[in-house]
Amino acid sequence: MTEYPRVVVNLEKIRDNVKFLTKKCYESQIDVVGVTKVFSGSLEMAKVLVEGGVKYLGDSRVKNLKKYKNLDVPKVMIRLPMRSQIKEVIKHVDISLNSEISTIALLNEEAGKQGKVHKIILMIELGDLREGVLPEDVECYMDQLNSMKNIKLEGIGVNLTCYGGIIPSFENLEKLEIISNLIEGKYNLKLNIISGGNSSSLDLLWNNNMPPKINNLRLGESLIFGRETAYGKDLEGCFHDSVKLEVEIIELKEKKSYPVGEIGVNAFGEKPVFIDRGKRKRAILAIGKQDVDHSNLETMDEKLIILGSSSDHLVVDVTDSKIKYKVGDIVGFKLNYGSLLQLTTSPYVKKTW
Structure with a gap:
C-alpha cells in the first residue's frame, strides 16, 4: 500500500x-x-x-x-x-x-x-x-x-x-x-x-x-x-513541475465555516481569523505544521481553498470543486522551495523518486 x-x-x-x-x-x-x-x-x-x-x-x-x-x-x-x-x-x-x-x-x-x-x-x-x-x-x-x-x-x-x-x-x-x-x-x-x-x-x-x-x-x-529567484520568473527551457505533494483525506464533512464559541489562541499561540461563508464541505488532510507551513502550499485543484492547519491536520474547503472527494482520496499540491525544504526534512513525509 x-x-x-x-x-x-x-x-x-x-x-x-x-x-x-x-x-x-x-x-x-x-x-x-x-x-x-x-x-x-x-x-x-x-x-x-x-x-x-x-x-x-x-x-x-x-x-x-x-x-x-x-x-x-x-x-x-x-x-x-x-x-x-x-x-x-x-x-x-x-x-x-x-x-x-x-x-x-x-x-x-x-x-x-x-x-x-x-x-x-x-x-x-x-x-x-x-x-x-x-x-x-x-x-x-x-x-x-x-x-x-x-x-x-x-x-x-x-x-x-x-x-x-x-x-x-x-x-x-x-x-x-x-x-x-x-x-x-x-x-x-x-x-x-x-x-x-x-x-x-x-x-x-x-x-x-x-x-x-x-x-x-x-x-x-x-x-x-526551473525558476530564477530575483523576480520569481520561470526560466524558458526548464521544467517547473518536477516535485509535488500528495496527502490523504481523513475526514470529509459539511460544517459551519465560523467556529462556535469564544475565540482564543490556537495551539501555536495565535489568534486565528475566520471568514463566515456559511456551511461548507471541509476536508481534513493528514499533514500539519509539524511537516510544512500551509502558506507555502498551492492546491493542484484550483477550486480548493486552504483554510488553515494545526500541528497534524490541514483543513481544506472542497465545496466548489468539480471532483467528488471522499475519505481516503489523495489531494495534490504544488510546492515552492520553502515547502519542499520543510517536507523533505520531516521524517513523517515519504520521499518517492
Missing part, C-alpha cells in the same frame, strides 16, 4: 533542468555549485546533480556532505562553520564559506593537525546583511590570512536576496570584481572562484548583464523548479 503523505520527485525532469542550466552557465564561463540542502542530503539527488554537470556539491550541513564522499566533485559548505564542528569541516569539506577571522584561524590550526590545506571562500557583505566581511575590512583580513599556512583563499563570494531581499545587479556584483582585483593585485595571488550568488543572479545571466569576472553561482531552487 502506498504511504502518505509523500513528496513525489521526477528525477528525469530535474536532471534535464540541471543539464540545461549548467550548459547555460558554462557558455558564460560560470561553474555551478549544485546545492543539495532542499533534499536533506539525498545521495540520489546529489548523483543527479553531478550527472547533470555541476562542478561542485554544496550544502549547509556537514552531515549531508559526508554522504557524498564517494562522488568525485569538491564538497562546499555553504553555511559558515560553527566552532563546535571545526574537526568535521576539515575532515569532510573541501571548501567552506567564511567571514570570521577567528573561525578561519581555528580551521587553519585543525587543518595543520590533519595534515591538510583547507580552501575557503571569503564572503563579502554587499548589502543583503546576512554573512560577509565589510569591504573596508578586506585588507585587514587578507593581512591575517597570509600568515595561515594551512588555509588557501580559493576565492570570494557574496550572498544576495536570501535575507534582505537585495536584488543582484551589475553594480553590486561589479563591487565583487573590484575587490577581487584588489586582492589579486596587492597580494600577488590568483582567485579561482568569484561566486556571484545564487539562483537570484540568473536574471543577470539571461539578460547578458553579468560582470565578466563572475565565474561561479550556487544554484538550488532553479535546478529543481
Whole structure:
C-alpha cells in the first residue's frame, strides 16, 4: 500500500533542468555549485546533480556532505562553520564559506593537525546583511590570512536576496570584481572562484548583464523548479513541475465555516481569523505544521481553498470543486522551495523518486 503523505520527485525532469542550466552557465564561463540542502542530503539527488554537470556539491550541513564522499566533485559548505564542528569541516569539506577571522584561524590550526590545506571562500557583505566581511575590512583580513599556512583563499563570494531581499545587479556584483582585483593585485595571488550568488543572479545571466569576472553561482531552487529567484520568473527551457505533494483525506464533512464559541489562541499561540461563508464541505488532510507551513502550499485543484492547519491536520474547503472527494482520496499540491525544504526534512513525509 502506498504511504502518505509523500513528496513525489521526477528525477528525469530535474536532471534535464540541471543539464540545461549548467550548459547555460558554462557558455558564460560560470561553474555551478549544485546545492543539495532542499533534499536533506539525498545521495540520489546529489548523483543527479553531478550527472547533470555541476562542478561542485554544496550544502549547509556537514552531515549531508559526508554522504557524498564517494562522488568525485569538491564538497562546499555553504553555511559558515560553527566552532563546535571545526574537526568535521576539515575532515569532510573541501571548501567552506567564511567571514570570521577567528573561525578561519581555528580551521587553519585543525587543518595543520590533519595534515591538510583547507580552501575557503571569503564572503563579502554587499548589502543583503546576512554573512560577509565589510569591504573596508578586506585588507585587514587578507593581512591575517597570509600568515595561515594551512588555509588557501580559493576565492570570494557574496550572498544576495536570501535575507534582505537585495536584488543582484551589475553594480553590486561589479563591487565583487573590484575587490577581487584588489586582492589579486596587492597580494600577488590568483582567485579561482568569484561566486556571484545564487539562483537570484540568473536574471543577470539571461539578460547578458553579468560582470565578466563572475565565474561561479550556487544554484538550488532553479535546478529543481526551473525558476530564477530575483523576480520569481520561470526560466524558458526548464521544467517547473518536477516535485509535488500528495496527502490523504481523513475526514470529509459539511460544517459551519465560523467556529462556535469564544475565540482564543490556537495551539501555536495565535489568534486565528475566520471568514463566515456559511456551511461548507471541509476536508481534513493528514499533514500539519509539524511537516510544512500551509502558506507555502498551492492546491493542484484550483477550486480548493486552504483554510488553515494545526500541528497534524490541514483543513481544506472542497465545496466548489468539480471532483467528488471522499475519505481516503489523495489531494495534490504544488510546492515552492520553502515547502519542499520543510517536507523533505520531516521524517513523517515519504520521499518517492
